Amino acid sequence: MEPVVSVRDLHKSYGTFSAVTGVSFDIGPGETFALLGPNGAGKSTAIEILEGYRDRTSGDVRVLGQDPARGGLAWKARLGIVLQSSAESGSATVREELSRFAAFYPSPRDVDELIAAVGLEEKAGTLIRKLSGGQRRRVDVALGIVGRPELVFLDEPTTGFDPEARRRFWELLRSLQAEGTSILLTTHYLDEAAQLAHRVGVIAGGRMIDIGGVNEIGGAASRVPVVRWREDGVLREERTTAPATFVARLVAASDGLEPDDVEIVRPSLEDVYLGLVASAAPTSAPEGVLA
Amino acid sequence: MTAAPLAPAAPRPTALPRGRTLRLGLLSAAYEVRTYFRQPDTVFFTFLFPVLFLTIFSVAFSEGDFGRDADGSVISAAQYYLSAMVAAGVLLSGLQNLAVVIAMERSDGTLKRLAGSPLPIASYFLGKLGQVLVTALLQSALLLVVAAFVFGVRLPGDAGHWFTFAWVFLLGVTSSAVLGIGLSALPRSGKTATAVIIPIVLVLQFISGVYLVFSQLPEWLQNVASIFPSSGSRRACGTSSCPSRTPRSRRAGSGTSAASRWSSGSGWSSASCWPV
Numbered sequence: 001m002e003p004v005v006s007v008r009d010l011h012k013s014y015g016t017f018s019a020v021t022g023v024s025f026d027i028g029p030g031e032t033f034a035l036l037g038p039n040g041a042g043k044s045t046a047i048e049i050l051e052g053y054r055d056r057t058s059g060d061v062r063v064l065g066q067d068p069a070r071g072g073l074a075w076k077a078r079l080g081i082v083l084q085s086s087a088e089s090g091s092a093t094v095r096e097e098l099s100r101f102a103a104f105y106p107s108p109r110d111v112d113e114l115i116a117a118v119g120l121e122e123k124a125g126t127l128i129r130k131l132s133g134g135q136r137r138r139v140d141v142a143l144g145i146v147g148r149p150e151l152v153f154l155d156e157p158t159t160g161f162d163p164e165a166r167r168r169f170w171e172l173l174r175s176l177q178a179e180g181t182s183i184l185l186t187t188h189y190l191d192e193a194a195q196l197a198h199r200v201g202v203i204a205g206g207r208m209i210d211i212g213g214v215n216e217i218g219g220a221a222s223r224v225p226v227v228r229w230r231e232d233g234v235l236r237e238e239r240t241t242a243p244a245t246f247v248a249r250l251v252a253a254s255d256g257l258e259p260d261d262v263e264i265v266r267p268s269l270e271d272v273y274l275g276l277v278a279s280a281a282p283t284s285a286p287e288g289v290l291a
Numbered sequence: 292m293t294a295a296p297l298a299p300a301a302p303r304p305t306a307l308p309r310g311r312t313l314r315l316g317l318l319s320a321a322y323e324v325r326t327y328f329r330q331p332d333t334v335f336f337t338f339l340f341p342v343l344f345l346t347i348f349s350v351a352f353s354e355g356d357f358g359r360d361a362d363g364s365v366i367s368a369a370q371y372y373l374s375a376m377v378a379a380g381v382l383l384s385g386l387q388n389l390a391v392v393i394a395m396e397r398s399d400g401t402l403k404r405l406a407g408s409p410l411p412i413a414s415y416f417l418g419k420l421g422q423v424l425v426t427a428l429l430q431s432a433l434l435l436v437v438a439a440f441v442f443g444v445r446l447p448g449d450a451g452h453w454f455t456f457a458w459v460f461l462l463g464v465t466s467s468a469v470l471g472i473g474l475s476a477l478p479r480s481g482k483t484a485t486a487v488i489i490p491i492v493l494v495l496q497f498i499s500g501v502y503l504v505f506s507q508l509p510e511w512l513q514n515v516a517s518i519f520p521s522s523g524s525r526r527a528c529g530t531s532s533c534p535s536r537t538p539r540s541r542r543a544g545s546g547t548s549a550a551s552r553w554s555s556g557s558g559w560s561s562a563s564c565w566p567v
Contacts, residue, residue, distance in 0.1 A: 051407055074307050077409035085400055091326035100322050103315060104410045106307055127329070143404070 001029050004151050004182040010059035019045045021206040032183040034197035042206040043186045051081050080149030082157050086136045090129025105147030118142045119168050133160040151182045190270035204280040218272035230260035312411045319418025324425050337383040341376035348372045349442050369442030375501045377431050384427040385467025390474040390488045398481035423468045495519050
């Protein structure tokens with residue numbers, strides 16, 4: 001099947017600063033792809049090019065079969081966009097704002113159903129400016145999916161959510177996934193990416209430094225379990241594919257005595273990610289003008 | 292508490308229905324009017340301000356000389372300032388309100404969000420224009436009521452004057468709104484919007500005779516002012532409520548209606564400017 005999003009050798013530069021350098025990736029139908037990377041890595045620039053907000057310097061980009069730089073209203077009606085920052089237009093109630101946006105789309109979701117899905121039933125009649133930051137963010141998410149989009153862009157959607165709201169948001173996203181919605185997600189919560197994404201791409205310094213399945217990126221070596229323990233007051237660690245055997249050997253070496261603070265850790269996506277970004281740092285300095 | 296599951300996706304139509312630009316424009320206008328009246332500062336500075344000033348000036352300058360109308364009767368302060376404040380209201384509701392609001396919407400991300408939605412840009416502007424029309428109309432009605440019932444200003448009884456008032460009002464509001472949309476590009480951020488826009492609007496009002504008696508301004512200033520819609524609206528509103536009441540409009544032509552004055556080409560200041 002044709003990918004929903006196809007990006008080939010995308011470049012974006014501002015004068016001599018290169019914000020995005022040769023990024024390529026695809027998102028398949030119904031797939032959730034998480035774009036990870038430190039602040040200023042070029043994630044939002046890349047996403048805004050896909051959303052049609054920014055021009056690209058070079059490269060080939062297709063979103064729902066269209067070049068986003070030429071996307072019309074019918075194309076926009078198939079997209080859902082949750083921007084990184086909330087709009088402050090707060091003089092409408094939650095229901096009014098959602099009803100207004102619902103009218104823009106040819107086959108919108110039921111507004112009350114959507115309000116329930118983002119957990120704002122009790123705030124439906126409240127002016128948006130009187131909501132808390134996390135509640136406003138939920139309005140943003142609702143506005144992004146009110147048009148029943150085929151593809152949703154979620155740029156750090158859960159910033160400001162309390163843990164319960166984040167869990168609820170994950171459920172909402174799973175329900176979108178179940179409908180076959182394709183999702184491009186950026187987030188700083190690596191557990192969120194691990195929970196929701198099928199594949200992840202890691203961007204640093206404008207380059208895609210790794211891309212693959214949630215359980216694949218960073219390579220097998222980065223997922224080797226770590227054994228940590230304390231020996232003579234010093235914290236030690238050892239990476240081994242046979243952690244239990246290793247611990248057994250430790251115990252044997254200390255004549256059957258329990259080692260201090262022993263733990264076996266399987267690197268999380270966050271550990272893998274931090275390792276990737278740290279190893280990319282020396283080469284990811286801003287570059288000169290691109291060809 | 293768990294999230295309610297979403298209903299399964301419905302089949303997706305490929306083309307957008309026809310006529311949605313106008314339909315969404317009207318929906319936007321209703322939305323804009325509703326949210327406009329929920330912002331107390333905006334309502335005060337663009338909606339109630341002229342009413343407040345009509346009251347203050349009519350009382351403060353009740354002894355002042357505002358000339359005589361065509362019948363030779365003395366024009367009262369309330370009579371003079373009614374037309375001035377209707378024109379000021381058109382300027383505040385259209386120019387000031389839109390310039391400030393759009394500048395704020397640009398900087399707070401509202402426009403960006405709308406730009407990412409399938410709302411036609413024409414519908415957005417139709418919504419703004421509709422909001423200005425509705426609020427300016429309510430504002431004028433309020434001014435007329437206050438002037439008639441509180442200050443005893445006699446309103447015209449014939450349809451001709453009201454017709455003139457209606458189309459001048461419509462053109463005034465439209466051109467003022469269009470200028471407001473243009474001027475909204477000036478402030479660099481939403482925070483500075485009022486600081487940038489209000490002085491411009493205030494200067495326009497002063498040189499257009501909204502606060503000062505226009506006929507007492509030097510002629511060159513009158514000519515400068517005539518380029519802008521505020522002056523035209525004020526004079527035309529005056530024309531429709533009390534024809535030929537200033538020396539200038541007597542000189543300008545037949546003095547019976549604003550339309551005849553413009554069509555007779557009573558000088559570059561009236562004929563070659565924006566359509567008000």
